[in-house]
Amino acid sequence: MSRNEKLDCLKKLQVILQKKFILEDKIKSIPANLKAEETLLASAREKYQNLSDFYESLQNEQKSLAIRYDDAFNKRSEYEKQMEFINTQREFEALTKQLEEARISEQSFLKLRDSKTNELERVRTELEAQKSELDTLEEKVREEKSKVDSEIAGITDEISTLDAECEAIKGDKISDDLYEKFSNIVKKKDGFGIVPVYGQVCTGCDLILPVQFVIDLELKSEKGEIEYCPYCSRIIYKETLDEDVERSYTFEQLESQKGEGKSVSQEESVSSESDNYDESMGMDEEFEDF
Ligand SMILES: [Zn+2]
Numbered sequence: 001m002s003r004n005e006k007l008d009c010l011k012k013l014q015v016i017l018q019k020k021f022i023l024e025d026k027i028k029s030i031p032a033n034l035k036a037e038e039t040l041l042a043s044a045r046e047k048y049q050n051l052s053d054f055y056e057s058l059q060n061e062q063k064s065l066a067i068r069y070d071d072a073f074n075k076r077s078e079y080e081k082q083m084e085f086i087n088t089q090r091e092f093e094a095l096t097k098q099l100e101e102a103r104i105s106e107q108s109f110l111k112l113r114d115s116k117t118n119e120l121e122r123v124r125t126e127l128e129a130q131k132s133e134l135d136t137l138e139e140k141v142r143e144e145k146s147k148v149d150s151e152i153a154g155i156t157d158e159i160s161t162l163d164a165e166c167e168a169i170k171g172d173k174i175s176d177d178l179y180e181k182f183s184n185i186v187k188k189k190d191g192f193g194i195v196p197v198y199g200q201v202c203t204g205c206d207l208i209l210p211v212q213f214v215i216d217l218e219l220k221s222e223k224g225e226i227e228y229c230p231y232c233s234r235i236i237y238k239e240t241l242d243e244d245v246e247r248s249y250t251f252e253q254l255e256s257q258k259g260e261g262k263s264v265s266q267e268e269s270v271s272s273e274s275d276n277y278d279e280s281m282g283m284d285e286e287f288e289d290f
Contacts, residue, residue, distance in 0.1 A: 004237065013169055023158055034148050041138060079102050080099065193234055195236055198239060199247060205232035207229075
């Protein structure tokens with residue numbers, strides 16, 4: 001265990017930050033159900049609107065057919081009344097023809113009107129069913145939304161508590177800059193922002209560090225300085241194990257990397273790995289400030 005207070009602080013912070021980032025991920029995944037239901041609701045709304053427009057146009061058509069039927073009815077009745085007042089055979093024949101045409105027209109509008117009325121009735125039933133489906137979905141989304149909101153509020157509270165815990169541990173031992181940088185590393189490196197070096201091996205990336213680097217690392221740790229793995233950018237500290245264990249640890253890594261044909265420059269070098277040493281971690285700054 002390192003005697004460096006800063007390192008101990010960071011190790012404690014790491015445990016809390018891990019919990020915090022799990023909660024943050026949870027917040028992101030919660031609204032998934034809600035989004036699916038909102039999509040359903042949107043398409044139900046659209047369907048209802050289209051059906052409603054169609055119903056309205058049918059109503060207009062039905063109204064217009066009803067008026068035309070009434071006209072045809074009145075016309076036929078008029079001709080029938082006129083029948084009582086005709087005097088000549090010629091008048092009788094002409095009126096009979098007009099009356100026959102009026103009857104045909106009346107019948108045809110009656111048929112059209114009734115068929116439109118039936119269609120209107122059918123669409124009205126469909127519209128009502130669609131409305132009730134829409135209401136059900138709206139209610140469901142409302143409920144889901146309030147559930148999601150309260151769930152998120154609960155997790156946000158938990159996160160605030162963890163932030164406060166971090167703040168208490170951090171105190172004035174860790175600068176705001178270092179805390180922010182470390183927090184980013186923990187987030188980006190799957191929860192592990194500070195790892196021990198066994199022998200010459202960084203246990204974060206399993207790569208072998210140069211001998212002199214490890215010697216300097218021990219000195220820096222004693223002086224309370226922070227050092228980063230040049231390959232995976234995690235904060236590292238030397239953890240002294242039994243000498244034989246350390247030697248065999250390094251040897252094993254060396255063998256396994258040879259076996260995999262893996263070398264530092266190909267596998268996890270500073271320039272080739274995309275998530276290494278980015279600006280957000282501020283790795284290009286001087287570390288002595290912390
Ligand atoms: Zn490393």
